[in-house]
Amino acid sequence: xxxxIFLIAYYIFLAVFIVxxxxxxxxxxxxxxxxxxxxxxxYIFLAGVALVLFVSWRELQGVDWTQALSFFSNSYExxx
Amino acid sequence: MNLYIKKFINQASYEEIVFxxxxxxxxxxxxxxxxxxxxxxxxxxxxxxxxxFPEIFQDTIIFPLLTLLASAYFLTIWxxxxxxxxxxxxxxxxxxxxxxxxxxxxxxxxxxxxLDLYKIQDVTVEMHGFLATMFNYGTVYIQTAGARQxxxxxxxxxxxxxxxxxxxxAEVDSKYHNNGGKK
Numbered sequence: 001x002x003x004x005i006f007l008i009a010y011y012i013f014l015a016v017f018i019v020x021x022x023x024x025x026x027x028x029x030x031x032x033x034x035x036x037x038x039x040x041x042x043y044i045f046l047a048g049v050a051l052v053l054f055v056s057w058r059e060l061q062g063v064d065w066t067q068a069l070s071f072f073s074n075s076y077e078x079x080x
Numbered sequence: 081m082n083l084y085i086k087k088f089i090n091q092a093s094y095e096e097i098v099f100x101x102x103x104x105x106x107x108x109x110x111x112x113x114x115x116x117x118x119x120x121x122x123x124x125x126x127x128x129x130x131x132x133f134p135e136i137f138q139d140t141i142i143f144p145l146l147t148l149l150a151s152a153y154f155l156t157i158w159x160x161x162x163x164x165x166x167x168x169x170x171x172x173x174x175x176x177x178x179x180x181x182x183x184x185x186x187x188x189x190x191x192x193x194x195l196d197l198y199k200i201q202d203v204t205v206e207m208h209g210f211l212a213t214m215f216n217y218g219t220v221y222i223q224t225a226g227a228r229q230x231x232x233x234x235x236x237x238x239x240x241x242x243x244x245x246x247x248x249x250a251e252v253d254s255k256y257h258n259n260g261g262k263k
Contacts, residue, residue, distance in 0.1 A: 003141055010148045017155050023188060024162055031170050031190060032084075041169075045162045049155065056151035063144045070141075 004065040021049065089174055089181050098249065099175040099242060103235040104217035108168045115161045122150050163187055173233050175242070177249055180222065182231055197253035199225045203243045222246065 025042055032038050085097065129136055129146075136142050170185035177197070184191040200222055207218030218239035222231040236242060 003144060006145050006148050010152065013152050014155075017159060020159055021162075024159065024166060027188060028166055028170075031185075035084075037169075041162070041165060045158070048158045052151055052154045052158065056147060059147045060144055064140065065144075067140060 001069045002066050003063075003069050005069065007065055021045075085174065089176070091176070092178065095176045095178050097174060097176050098245065099173070101173040101175070101233055101236045101242065103168060103171065104215060104237045106211060106215045106217060107235045108165070111161075111164050111168070115157065115164075118157050119154070122153060126150075173231075173236070175246060175249070178253060180231060180246075193231070195222070195224055195231055197246075197250045198257045200246065200250040201225055203247050203250075205239045205243045207239065220246070 025045070028038055028042060085091075085100065089095075089097075091097070136146070167185050167187070170183070170190070172183050174181040174183075179197055180195045182191075182193045182195070184193075202223040204221040204223070205218055206221065207213060207216075212218050212235075215237075216239075217235050217237050219235060220233040220239045220243050222233070223229065224231065233239070233242065
C-alpha cells in the first residue's frame with residue numbers, strides 16, 4: 001500500500017466539505033438578498049478555503065505519493 | 081435591505097416596522113474568540129513539534145500525513161465558523177405595530193413564526209451574568225394566548241427598552257381589536 005491512501009482519504013473529505021460549502025453558500029444566497037454583506041461573507045469564506053488549499057498544495061509539493069506505507073520502519077529510521 | 085424586509089414580511093400599508101432585532105454582536109464575538117483559539121491550536125502543536133521532534137518534519141510519511149490532517153482541520157473549522165455566522169446573521173425578529181415575526185435559523189433549515197400583538201399576555205426580561213449586565217443584552221420572553229405559547233428573543237441588545245415598547249404596542253393593538261378595528 002502506498003501513502004497515496006492519505007491523499008484518497010483527503011479527497012473524500014474534500015468532496016464532503018465541498019457539498020457542505022455549496023449548501024451553506026446556497027443557504028446564504030437563498031435567505032438574504034444580494035447585498036454587500038452576503039457578497040463579503042461569501043468572498044471571505046471562499047478566500048479562506050483557497051488560502052488553506054493553496055498552503056496545503058505548496059507544502060505537499062515534491063511528496064512522492066507512490067512510496068510504500070511503511071509507517072513504523074520509516075519513522076524509526078528518521079527519528080533515531 | 082429595507083425593501084427586502086418589507087417584501088419578506090408582506091408588509092401591509094398600515095404596518096410600520098418598529099424593531100429589527102438580532103442577537104447582540106457580543107454573542108457572535110464570543111464564538112469568534114473560540115474560533116481564534118481553535119485556529120491557534122495547530123500552530124501551537126507545530127511549535128511544540130518543531131522544538132521537540134524536528135525529525136518529524138523531515139519524515140517522508142509523517143509530514144504529508146500531518147499536513148493533510150492540518151489542512152482538513154482548518155477547512156472544517158472554517159466551515160463551522162461560516163455556519164455559526166449564518167446561524168447568527170439569519171436569526172432575527174421583526175416587530176411591527178401589528179405583529180411579531182420570528183425567523184429561526186438552524187443548519188440548513190428555517191422556521192418563520194408570526195404573532196399578533198393583541199395576543200400578547202405578558203413580557204418578561206431576563207439578563208444573566210456579568211457580560212449581559214456590562215453590554216446591556218438579554219432575553220425577552222413573550223407569553224401569548226396563541227398557538228405558540230412563548231416567543232423568545234434571545235440575547236438581544238437593550239431588552240428592557242424592547243420589552244417596554246412591545247407592551248405599549250400590544251396595548252394599543254389590543255384596544256384597536258376590542259373596538260372592532262376602529263382607532
